[in-house]
Amino acid sequence: MTNIDNIDRQILRIVQEDAKISNLELAERVNLSPTPCARRVKHLEDAGIIAQHITLLDPEKLGLNLTAMISVTMDRHTADRFEKFERDATALPEVMECYVVTGQDSDFLIKVLVRDMRHYEEFLLRRLTKLEGVSGVHTSFVLRQPINKHVLPI
Missing domain, CATH: 1.10.10.10 (Winged helix-like DNA-binding domain superfamily/Winged helix DNA-binding domain)
Structure with missing residues (x-):
């Protein structure tokens, strides 16, 4: 550092x-x-401490009213399989964040923004579950977000 x-x-x-x-x-x-x-x-x-300068948008004012946290389970635990999923998930515009996780029955946790349940269903059934290696998903929907920080505690 x-x-x-x-x-x-x-x-x-x-x-x-x-x-x-x-x-x-x-x-x-x-x-x-x-x-x-x-x-x-x-x-x-x-030094890379300031990584980028961005403008934050209000998703709801743009019609993105539903936030889903999706746990994704992979069929195989190989570096190639994980890297391919990460590349493919990056190409999905609804995926806002992606984490490789441990301590759960899943391998990835992704945050998704969609317009509504119909959009979510289309995203899930026609795109996410079609990605190579995805063997299971579990979704939790965000009811509200009482904390939304973007300022790091330095």
Whole structure:
């Protein structure tokens, strides 16, 4: 891990909350002049600490009203089988997150956003269960999301 100081931590907290902040405003908020502030941000980007700058969208305002957490079980536990599933799942636009998990009867846990139950059914029966190696799925639907953090505790 790259050594970061308190000013770097302040910068990281601020840009996590507002990726559109100007360098001038950021520099003012962390009590630096603009050039050293820009250098610090560039260093944090080059070190991979700042991975990307993104805009978060509200899924419900775009008609994606149903979130499903799907446990996926594979037929074989081989690196090739898992890698193929990961590539194939990445190509499905509804899949927002994918985790390889342990301590359950499943191998993957994926988070899926869909419009409604009909969309979910189409996704499940026509695409997810057709992926090579998928031998079983178990779905839980999200009722609500009381915590939704995107700012890392640094």
